[in-house]
Amino acid sequence: MRKMSEADIIGKGTWIDKLAHELLEREKSLGRNLDLIKVESGLGASGVPHIGSLGDAVRAYGVKLALENFGYKSELIAYSDDLDGLRKIPEGFPDSLEEHIAKPVSLIPDPFGCHDSYGMHMSSILLDGLDKVGIKYEFRRAKDTYQQGLLKDQIHTILQNSAKIGDQISEMVGQEKFQKFLPYFPVCANCNRLYTAEASEYLGDERKVLYKCHDAEIGSNMIKGCGHEGEADIAKDLGKLAWKVEFAARWAAFDIRFEAYGKDIMDSVKVNDWVADEILNYPHPHHVKYEMFLDKGGKKISKSLGNVITAQKWLEFGSPKSILLLLYKRITGARELGFEDIPSLMNEYNELEDIYFGRIKVDNQAKLSKSKGLFEYVNLLNPPKESSTHVNYRLLIELSKIFKEDRGQRVMKKLLDYGVIKNPQPEIEKLIELAGNYSDEFDDSEKAEIDLDDSSKKALNELSTALGADEEPEDIQNTIYQIAKSNDVQPKDFFRILYQIILGTSRGPKIGPFISDIGTKKVAKTISEYL
């Protein structure tokens, strides 16, 4: 054991580099060709993609960047599982989808009419998120993959070994279903449904699966099968492998060397690794497991609870870099996540930039390297040449709460007054917009009814008159204080009433200068509305 020295630091010193390093070591010991290392991320296409799905792809892209940094060619495949069946209607989607339950999401019309199918609509939301944070990917979809027969050899091998696989699944994870049925779900040629068609027999010579469409239980719903009996050609007809074996087929067919996974599909990955290694004779890709994002109460993010965080919503309040920082800073550990994390992440980015440009000193070599490395990954290994102007995001939120009209201009002026910035910049304008959205959306202070006794009313009336007069009082702070005193109102209470009227909170910035910022006439008018 000894202290980390510069020579021991792998790549840029982050967990991403360590992971890429492990991957390379493993590939070298396997002796595989390293001309192009493909990493993969699976995109769900049945539900609204939240930040966790985005994270899978963003992190895989990080590994790609690390591999490139080590001198290898790499590519991220973003694979949409759009042959998965629709299990239930997501919150906020029309009930008319009911008739499409159990059909592959790529065969369901887009209820919003903007994409070729329901599945593409969902995938597009995620791809749009990736585009917005600057992630590059090669898009593939299950529908094309199966229709073009890209997996036909793997499917054949898997179905030939289905008995062995069924036993293994039972032993590894206790699921006995595949001891009875083939791990393949044909799409019923008659009713287009997926999970209702049960595959019982594989005709290896013809490469066809025999199935019968009958009633099936999905979640708590009973889905009626149509009774159709048919056969599906694994190279042409629609149908898909069960998850327990599908990844393996894809890894082998696409030559995937890395894929991250969430702990919810840990068992599937375990089985797939075995299938890849033992049945398909393709050493499984390197993995990393991550925890699910939970909401602030430690509850699972779920659509029905309304606590879903999408990239699109996040980007109304935070920069793309704040998302990348969230996803790259670490991968281990359960994460309770909410929009309220945005302000710290916005500021943390500035801090990292200061470390990167040497404005903040860090003694520990490994930690310095890690912070600089993290900064580089957040910039997708293309860091800026010089530091940007930093404005504390929380300050912007506070100023945004005060100025709701002409916000951009007035907040900018305040920043100039405070000496926070030297001149107006478009980047700062954007920041003000983000912080403004944040303060509008999460200004939780309730506009409660304010109880006013007679002396408070009298004092308010006096103040309103004083502020509304043509001659404005020179020292508003002092005027307020005097008025309170002469009306036998505790200054403490009077100030609180004023904050409640003007800001809807019980505290705020020093009130004299604040009132003149807003405009004395306007404040006078606001006060008179309460009298």
Add this chain to the structure above:
RNA sequence: GGGUCUAUAGCGCAGCCAGGUAGCGCACCGGACUCUUAAUCCGGCUGUCGAGGGUCCGAAUCCCUCUAGACCCGCCA
């Protein structure tokens, strides 16, 4: 039944994954801002790092055991 994560100041959390003097925010205490409010600024206090063991010159950090909570998967409905 199987698995994973979490436990750090009064509260909320970072630091742990690559060991090197225990940190941040809020709260609290003191001071400043010519005038008993608020805000702001400056300074200060706050810890058996869940418990026990191990490795190490050195452990919040790595390993093992335990306790409590959360989550995931499976089984069942």
